[in-house]
Amino acid sequence: MPTLVHEFDWPDRVVVGTVGRPGARAFYLQARAGSRTASVALEKEQSAVLAETIDRLLDELMAEPENRYSIPAEAPAELVDDEPLDQPVEQEFRTGSMRLTWDPRTAQVVVEAYPVVDEGLEEDDEEAEPAELLRIRMPVGTARAFVARTRAVVRSGRPAGPLCGAPVDDDQHVCAAPDVP
Numbered sequence: 001m002p003t004l005v006h007e008f009d010w011p012d013r014v015v016v017g018t019v020g021r022p023g024a025r026a027f028y029l030q031a032r033a034g035s036r037t038a039s040v041a042l043e044k045e046q047s048a049v050l051a052e053t054i055d056r057l058l059d060e061l062m063a064e065p066e067n068r069y070s071i072p073a074e075a076p077a078e079l080v081d082d083e084p085l086d087q088p089v090e091q092e093f094r095t096g097s098m099r100l101t102w103d104p105r106t107a108q109v110v111v112e113a114y115p116v117v118d119e120g121l122e123e124d125d126e127e128a129e130p131a132e133l134l135r136i137r138m139p140v141g142t143a144r145a146f147v148a149r150t151r152a153v154v155r156s157g158r159p160a161g162p163l164c165g166a167p168v169d170d171d172q173h174v175c176a177a178p179d180v181p
Contacts, residue, residue: 004132006031006038006092014136016047016150017085022157029095029113030085031136037086040113040134041094044154051150053100054109054143061102061140069107071140079145093132108137 008014008031018025027047030039042050062071096116103110113134138146163175 001129001131003129006132006134008033008038008134008136011136011138011142013081013086014138014142014146015081015083015085016042016050016146016153018153019085019089025157027153028085028089028091029111029134029136030089031134032086037090038092038134039085039089040115041091042113043095044157046095046098047150048154050098050100050111051147051154054111055147057100057102057109058140058143058147069104069140072144075145075148076141079141081145081149092134095134103137106137108139109143111136111138 011031011033013032014030016027016029018027020026025044027042027044028039029042029047029050030037032038058071061067061069062073093115095113097114099112099114101110101112102108111134114130115132117130
């Protein structure tokens with residue numbers, strides 16, 4: 001069966017956002033072009049790593065001696081997006097692996113998200129194609145804004161205990177200093 005590709009070449013919006021309360025949040029990568037929206041579930045750690053990797057890629061491109069791309073060092077103010085996810089959030093799939101590439105022809109960061117592989121399928125089977133794929137091509141300014149927002153969303157979870165550093169839940173958190181050897 002051919003892969004169902006949710007493709008966004010020049011999205012109007014691409015963000016990581018959450019649904020739910022801190023400690024019980026679900027993370028989503030969401031893209032929108034016109035009236036078409038796609039959302040895939042991510043882990044918090046996947047969101048953080050994606051932002052870090054995009055930021056590193058852009059920094060490396062900026063540092064190239066023969067850099068012919070106009071890559072902003074920070075997110076352009078007009079591209080900052082602090083709005084909640086577009087509703088309703090309808091999950092296409094839960095993300096397993098992701099791939100990040102650079103398209104020099106269009107000066108875009110390309111993010112591909114693939115669904116979690118069923119345990120019954122062998123991951124190293126070259127012939128197996130994913131059932132679905134989310135592919136987003138972001139201009140460099142949008143990519144910087146994506147990084148800034150994603151980092152803010154990841155940091156906005158439960159506060160850390162002042163002594164233990166562990167996330168503080170609503171239940172009676174007892175904060176104790178960690179054992180020091």
